[in-house]
Amino acid sequence: MKEMQETDPKSRYYGEFGGQFIPETLMTELNKVSEAYDKYKNNPAFLEELQILLNDYANRPSLLYYAKNMTEDLGGAKIYFKREDLNHTGAHKINNVIGQALIAKRMGKTRLIAETGAGQHGVATATIAALFGMECEIYMGKMDTDRQKLNVYRMELLGAKVHPVTTGSMVLKDAVNATLQAWTQRVDDTFYVLGSAVGPYPFPEMVHDFQSVISKESKQQILDVEGRLPDTVVACVGGGSNAIGSFAEYIDDENVQLIGCEAAGKGVDTDQTAATIERGSTGIFHGMKSLFLQNNDGQIDKVYSISAGLDYPGVGPEHAHLAITKRAQYVGITDDEAVDAFEYIAKTEGIIAAIESCHAVAYVEKLAPTMSKDKIIICTLSGRGDKDVASIAKYRGRDIDE
Amino acid sequence: MNKLQKIFENKKVFIPFVVANDPDFNTTVQNVLTLADNGADIVELGIPFSDPVADGPVIQAADLRAFEAGVNVNVVFDIVEKVRESTNVPIVFLTYTNIAFKFGYEAFCKKCHELNISGLVIPDLPLEEQGDLKKYTDQYDISLIQLVAPTSDERITKIAKAAQGFIYMVSSMGVTGKREDFSNELSPTIKRIKEVTDVPVAIGFGIHSVQQAQDLSGLADGIIIGSAVVELVNKGEDLAKYANEISAAI
Numbered sequence: 001m002k003e004m005q006e007t008d009p010k011s012r013y014y015g016e017f018g019g020q021f022i023p024e025t026l027m028t029e030l031n032k033v034s035e036a037y038d039k040y041k042n043n044p045a046f047l048e049e050l051q052i053l054l055n056d057y058a059n060r061p062s063l064l065y066y067a068k069n070m071t072e073d074l075g076g077a078k079i080y081f082k083r084e085d086l087n088h089t090g091a092h093k094i095n096n097v098i099g100q101a102l103i104a105k106r107m108g109k110t111r112l113i114a115e116t117g118a119g120q121h122g123v124a125t126a127t128i129a130a131l132f133g134m135e136c137e138i139y140m141g142k143m144d145t146d147r148q149k150l151n152v153y154r155m156e157l158l159g160a161k162v163h164p165v166t167t168g169s170m171v172l173k174d175a176v177n178a179t180l181q182a183w184t185q186r187v188d189d190t191f192y193v194l195g196s197a198v199g200p201y202p203f204p205e206m207v208h209d210f211q212s213v214i215s216k217e218s219k220q221q222i223l224d225v226e227g228r229l230p231d232t233v234v235a236c237v238g239g240g241s242n243a244i245g246s247f248a249e250y251i252d253d254e255n256v257q258l259i260g261c262e263a264a265g266k267g268v269d270t271d272q273t274a275a276t277i278e279r280g281s282t283g284i285f286h287g288m289k290s291l292f293l294q295n296n297d298g299q300i301d302k303v304y305s306i307s308a309g310l311d312y313p314g315v316g317p318e319h320a321h322l323a324i325t326k327r328a329q330y331v332g333i334t335d336d337e338a339v340d341a342f343e344y345i346a347k348t349e350g351i352i353a354a355i356e357s358c359h360a361v362a363y364v365e366k367l368a369p370t371m372s373k374d375k376i377i378i379c380t381l382s383g384r385g386d387k388d389v390a391s392i393a394k395y396r397g398r399d400i401d402e
Numbered sequence: 403m404n405k406l407q408k409i410f411e412n413k414k415v416f417i418p419f420v421v422a423n424d425p426d427f428n429t430t431v432q433n434v435l436t437l438a439d440n441g442a443d444i445v446e447l448g449i450p451f452s453d454p455v456a457d458g459p460v461i462q463a464a465d466l467r468a469f470e471a472g473v474n475v476n477v478v479f480d481i482v483e484k485v486r487e488s489t490n491v492p493i494v495f496l497t498y499t500n501i502a503f504k505f506g507y508e509a510f511c512k513k514c515h516e517l518n519i520s521g522l523v524i525p526d527l528p529l530e531e532q533g534d535l536k537k538y539t540d541q542y543d544i545s546l547i548q549l550v551a552p553t554s555d556e557r558i559t560k561i562a563k564a565a566q567g568f569i570y571m572v573s574s575m576g577v578t579g580k581r582e583d584f585s586n587e588l589s590p591t592i593k594r595i596k597e598v599t600d601v602p603v604a605i606g607f608g609i610h611s612v613q614q615a616q617d618l619s620g621l622a623d624g625i626i627i628g629s630a631v632v633e634l635v636n637k638g639e640d641l642a643k644y645a646n647e648i649s650a651a652i
Binding site for chain 2: 019020021022023024025026027028029167168173174177180181184185186187283284285286287292294296297298299300
C-alpha cells in the first residue's frame with residue numbers, strides 16, 4: 001500500500017483534488033482514523049487478518065473469467081470479466097468494508113454507520129457488523145429504499161437499522177449528508193464506513209487500498225493465462241470504488257488503457273444524468289475538492305440514473321485527477337444502453353450482473369468490436385444483478401411481484 | 403484592533419442568524435433591520451447551500467424556502483446592499499465552501515468588502531484547508547471566523563492562534579437546532595482558548611431560551627442564536643420582542 005507523507009498537507013491531495021473539507025466537530029476523529037490507518041495499513045497482523053477474511057469469508061480471490069461467447073459474438077478483443085459479483089454479499093463493496101471494519105475494531109469502536117445507494121455497501125456493512133458483533137445503522141435515500149426493497153430487508157435481517165433519508169433528492173448524495181450528520185452527533189464509539197472512493201482524506205486512500213485487491217488479483221491472473229497485461233481495463237464509476245480498485249495496479253503501466261463508465265441517465269445532454277466527469281466542474285463538497293455536477297452558483301445538482309449505485313453528483317478525487325491528467329478516460333452510458341447490456345450479458349454469458357456493472361458491459365460491447373482479436377479487455381463485474389431484476393422488468397413494462 | 407473584536411470590548415454580544423431570502427427578499431431586509439434596531443450587535447446572514455451538512459432541519463427548511471423564492475449569491479449581495487441603505491450593523495456571512503469557491507475566492511471577498519461584510523463563517527472549511535481563501539480574506543480585511551467544537555481537543559491551541567474577529571464555539575455535538583443540554587466541555591474549552599488568545603468567544607448551536615442565553619453568555623463573550631430566530635421568521639412572530647429579551651438578558 002502507498003506510503004503517505006504525513007507532514008505534507010498536500011499528501012491529502014491527488015494533484016489539485018482531495019483534502020478534508022469537513023466540519024470542525026469531525027476533524028479530531030478524522031485525524032484519529034488517519035493515524036489508525038497509518039499505524040495498521042502495513043502491519044503484518046492486520047494484513048493477515050484482512051487476507052484471511054477476504055479469502056475464507058468473502059470468497060476471494062474472485063475469478064477472472066474468459067467470456068468466450070461475448071468475445072465471439074462481438075468479434076474483436078478478448079473479453080475477461082473480473083467477477084466481483086461472486087463475492088459474499090454479491091459485490092465488491094465487502095473488500096473495503098472488511099478493511100475499514102478491522103480498523104474500526106482496532107480503534108475500539110463498537111458501532112458502524114454507513115451510507116448506501118443501491119444497498120450493496122449497506123448490506124456489506126451490515127454483514128460485517130453482524131460478524132464482528134457490532135451495532136450498525138445505515139442511511140439510504142427514500143428513493144432508493146423504495147427501488148431496492150430487497151436490500152433494505154436484507155440489511156434488517158442482518159440486524160442493522162435502516163434510516164430512509166427524506167431530505168434533498170433522497171438518493172445517495174443525501175444519504176452521505178445524513179451519515180455525516182449522524183457522525184457529528186456521536187463519534188466516540190462510532191466509525192463511519194464510507195463505501196465509495198469519495199469524502200475527506202483518508203477515506204479515498206483507504207477505499208483505494210482496500211479495493212486494489214481487485215487489480216492485484218486480476219494482474220496476476222491475466223499474467224497467468226495470457227502471459228501479458230491487458231490492453232484495456234473497464235469499470236463503472238459512481239463515486240468510483242470498484243473502478244479505482246480495478247485501475248489501481250495498472251496506473252503505472254502506461255500502456256494499459258483505463259476506462260471508467262459513468263451513468264449518463266437519459267443522456268449527457270439532458271438534465272437527467274449523473275455523468276460527473278463529462279459534465280461537471282471543480283467544486284468542494286462531501287469533504288473533498290473534486291468534480292461535481294453543480295450550477296453556476298455552486299449549488300449541487302440533482303442527478304439521475306436508473307442505477308441507484310451510480311447516481312451521485314461527484315466522483316472520487318483520484319478519479320478527477322486521473323481524468324484531468326488524461327491517465328484514464330471516462331465515458332457516459334445511458335439507461336437504455338445499460339439495460340440492453342443487462343439483457344445481453346444474461347442471454348450471452350448466463351450472468352445476471354448489477355445494473356451498475358452493466359454500464360461497463362455496455363461500453364465493452366461498443367469497444368471490443370473496434371479492437372483486433374489479439375487485444376485483451378478486462379471488465380469488472382462489480383456486483384450481481386438479483387437486486388435489479390424487478391426494476392428492469394418494470395423498465396420493460398413488466399410488473400413482477402417482489 | 404479588528405473591527406469585529408472591538409464590538410466585544412465592553413459588553414456581551416448578541417449575534418442572531420437569519421437565512422437570506424427566507425421567505426423572500428423584502429422580509430429578509432426588514433428582519434435584518436429589525437434585529438439591528440433591537441439589540442443585535444452583529445447579524446449573521448446565511449447564504450443558502452443545497453446540501454448544508456452542518457445544519458439541522460429548521461435551517462435546512464429555511465434554505466429550501468429561500469431557494470423557492472429564487473435565491474442565489476447575487477440576490478444575497480443585493481439584500482445586503484439594500485440593508486446598507488439603512489444601517490451599518492456588522493454583518494457576517496454563514497455559508498459553505500463551495501459557494502465562495504465557485505464564485506471565485508477573490509471575487510467573493512472583494513464583493514464582501516464592498517458591502518462592508520465583517521466576517522465569514524464557513525462550517526465545512528477547517529483550519530487546514532483555509533489557505534487559499536485566507537489570502538483574500540486578509541487582503542480585503544474580512545475576518546475568517548474559526549469554529550471550535552467540543553471535540554477539538556488538541557486542535558484548540560492552533561485554531562485559537564489563527565482566530566480573527568471572534569471564535570465560534572460550537573456548543574455541542576451534532577448539527578444546528580434547538581437543544582436543552584450543552585457539552586460539559588464548554589467551560590474547559592473556553593478556558594484553553596483564553597490561554598492563547600484575546601479573540602472573544604461566542605457560543606452557538608442550540609441556544610433558544612432567554613435562560614439559556616443568560617447562562618451561556620456567562621461562560622463566554624457572546625452568543626449566537628440561529629434556529630430559534632429562523633423559526634420565529636417562519637412563524638411570522640415578533641422578532642423585535644425576542645431580540646430585545648435576549649439582548650437584555652445577556
